[in-house]
Amino acid sequence: xxNTTHQWRVIKKYDPxxxxxxxxxxxxxxMLLAIHNGQxxxxxxxxxxxxxxxxxxxxxxxxxxxxxRQYWAYHGEKPNFxxxxxxxxxxxxxxxxxxxxxxxxxxxxxxxxHRADILGSNNTVIxxxxxxxxxxDSRERVRFYKEATNxxxxxxxxxxxxxxxxxxxxxxxxxxxxxxxxxPKRTWLWDLASTPETxxxxxxxxxxNKLLHVWIHQGMMCAKYFKKSDFFESYMKDVAxxxxxxxxxxxxxxxxxxxxxxxxxxxxxxxxxxxxxxWHLMNILLK
Numbered sequence: 001x002x003n004t005t006h007q008w009r010v011i012k013k014y015d016p017x018x019x020x021x022x023x024x025x026x027x028x029x030x031m032l033l034a035i036h037n038g039q040x041x042x043x044x045x046x047x048x049x050x051x052x053x054x055x056x057x058x059x060x061x062x063x064x065x066x067x068x069r070q071y072w073a074y075h076g077e078k079p080n081f082x083x084x085x086x087x088x089x090x091x092x093x094x095x096x097x098x099x100x101x102x103x104x105x106x107x108x109x110x111x112x113x114h115r116a117d118i119l120g121s122n123n124t125v126i127x128x129x130x131x132x133x134x135x136x137d138s139r140e141r142v143r144f145y146k147e148a149t150n151x152x153x154x155x156x157x158x159x160x161x162x163x164x165x166x167x168x169x170x171x172x173x174x175x176x177x178x179x180x181x182x183x184p185k186r187t188w189l190w191d192l193a194s195t196p197e198t199x200x201x202x203x204x205x206x207x208x209n210k211l212l213h214v215w216i217h218q219g220m221m222c223a224k225y226f227k228k229s230d231f232f233e234s235y236m237k238d239v240a241x242x243x244x245x246x247x248x249x250x251x252x253x254x255x256x257x258x259x260x261x262x263x264x265x266x267x268x269x270x271x272x273x274x275x276x277x278x279w280h281l282m283n284i285l286l287k
Contacts, residue, residue, distance in 0.1 A: 030088040036053075095128045124235055166184070199213070232251050
């Protein structure tokens with residue numbers, strides 16, 4: 001199979017405009033909320049192309065308001081995030097979409113040291129993470145929230161990249177409990193799974209209605225499936241927007257990522273007859 005660089009070249013050759021669109025789609029860094037005219041707003045409230053300020057980094061951001069997706073993206077200078085933090089992706093935004101604004105992206109610390117993704121139900125802080133963190137930074141974040149807020153940290157970590165490649169489940173003697181086979185393991189996740197002050201949930205497939213709850217028992221990582229509806233009920237419902245709090249099934253549909261695909265992408269796929277071009281396109285979009 002040819003590499004992604006070659007696939008980019010093929011799409012650029014066939015359709016330069018669509019190449020530019022997909023490039024932005026894949027590389028843009030998002031956030032849900034920004035300061036606009038002195039108020040914390042979502043992009044759709046400010047209006048398309050409006051400029052605002054990131055409340056955490058104080059860097060300029062621009063509102064992108066489409067039919068399906070609405071977000072703020074850094075405009076010009078890119079942020080230098082503290083250790084352990086990452087630029088927002090659409091996956092991050094999806095997890096925050098059902099939550100009231102006042103409970104999203106809440107900044108803590110005298111010097112704005114930390115930004116909680118979600119202040120959750122039942123006295124929790126929900127951290128949504130995709131990239132690798134130094135074990136010292138993950139430990140420090142748990143310690144900070146415990147001391148500053150006395151809240152339990154709930155982690156949602158994206159493992160879709162290596163699910164069923166380096167991360168496998170084996171049945172155990174106990175019904176519904178699996179043993180995890182993971183090589184090479186990510187030490188910071190293993191550490192979080194063994195920490196009594198946290199709960200660790202893994203997103204192995206966004207379109208699946210379950211997460212994996214993992215923990216360490218007698219030196220082994222154990223796992224069980226945990227319904228996203230139960231996660232929403234336990235950690236998100238009390239801080240959710242009214243339309244989702246009163247309709248948890250709709251909230252779960254959001255968490256499944258339904259509706260993420262751009263109308264432009266759909267139209268392009270449907271109208272295009274060149275199977276080779278389409279193959280290259282889908283290989284990039286699905287990475």
